[in-house]
Amino acid sequence: MFRKVLIANRGEIAVRIIRACRDLGIQTVGLFEPSDQGSLHVRFADEVVRLDSSLGYMDHQVVLQAAKETGADAIHPGYGFLAEDPDFVKACEAANVVFIGPPSSVVSALRDNLGARERVAAAGFPVPHYIPEAFCQGEMDGVQALAEQIGYPLVIKACRGGRGRGTRLVTEPSKLERAVRQAQAEARTVFGDEHVYLEKAIMPARHVEVQILGDQYGHLIHLGERDGSIMRHSQKLVVESPSPNLTPEQRAHVWQMGLDIARLFNYCNAGTVEFIMDMEGNFYFAEMKARIQVEHPVTEKVTQVDLVREQIRIAAGEPLAFRQEEIQFRGWALECRINAEDPWNNFLPSPGKLDRFRLPGGPNVRVDTYAYNGCSVPVRYDPILAKLIVWGETRVECINRMRRALEEFAIRGVRTTLPYHQRILTDPDFLAGNYTVDFLDRPLLEGEPEIELRDMAVAAAVAFISRNQRPRPVTPGRFQDGWHRNSRRLPS
Structure with a gap:
């Protein structure tokens, strides 16, 4: 070790x-x-x-x-x-x-999105229709011609993509050029490579991913699936495990596909195979992430496997601590990604000092964060402030626990997505588990945030106490008549 x-x-x-x-x-x-x-x-x-x-x-x-x-x-x-x-x-x-993490050969193979996709397709796994040609800045004529060929809606993807960066959905030709420039600029900034390619968008669809662990001795297991369909700009805001409304046959099928695709790359360490699922229940390979993911805690909750611990053990040359038959799935887990952003101002980043940072608690509630009272949220990094993870025996229990935890979570000093998550967790489509990747395209934030009467009562009580406890210096009357000065005079 x-x-x-x-x-x-x-x-x-x-x-x-x-x-x-x-x-x-x-x-x-x-x-x-x-x-x-x-x-x-x-x-x-x-x-x-x-x-x-x-x-x-x-x-x-x-x-x-x-x-x-x-x-x-x-x-x-x-x-x-x-x-x-x-x-x-x-x-x-x-x-x-x-x-x-994985060896350099695996990381290199998976970072090449086009090459990885071709390898998976050649092995007989379904992939979305795409154009196997990369475009850089100044090649808009070629992009437009192939966009007409593949048809709308389509997705622009960075050749060295990841974390949702360099990805744009285009629904009509008039929006193509701007989206391509945005995707290329983001890819150049994040990955140092501006090349993008075109893929036919599958809509409506869900995003389902399978967690993989593999050691240096060829042992490979999966730890179930997560559903990350609720996303904004390809970044997952709410993730749950297991994925709602999958049949047992669909679940077993996607697990096996994840393992088989990971074996194609001789995968070692922790990784995630991501799929797009259409409304007929068909799965298409999207990409494989050669790292731990933001969403890994929900898998940890339903399997009781510490993924980061296993990463370290595997890298140290130790064999997997579990065989596939030993992995037990229990209950339901949800994760909300709490960002320092203003949902009522086009999700503008909100850096600053945290005047108050009260964490939720109780059974089966976990918060992964770097913050505390008085901490500063810097300007230049991803605005993720905390990850709120809860577990329950059932999905209903898990959702209720997450609602309670979101209400307990208090952050002052910066704007956050806490109220946005509260609205997501009351949406009928979310409660039914019928949401797709376009879930957040709807106007979830119509109007200003609601202020309940109990919140107003609390604010009034705090203001009253604060005002009446404020020090008001007063000079006592006995100090104003001069007796204390006369008492110190010597007799004449």
């Missing part, structure tokens, strides 16, 4: 990895930029290294140098940043520092 692990990430996932390492008796090294100095992962790590590079967490050389100087024998990348960067994985391999 490793002696010391460097976490090449920040925020809630860095805190999550530090906790898993401590459970295993492993020392941790945290990285931080100046704007992240007050983050919880900086306080929790056994030692920290400040990043002064302009590239921050993306600087290969600086991150590896920090690992060497602190004596770390492994690096956990979390998600984002370096997690799916094959060049960084190769640099770790050359420096004899273990990368906690």
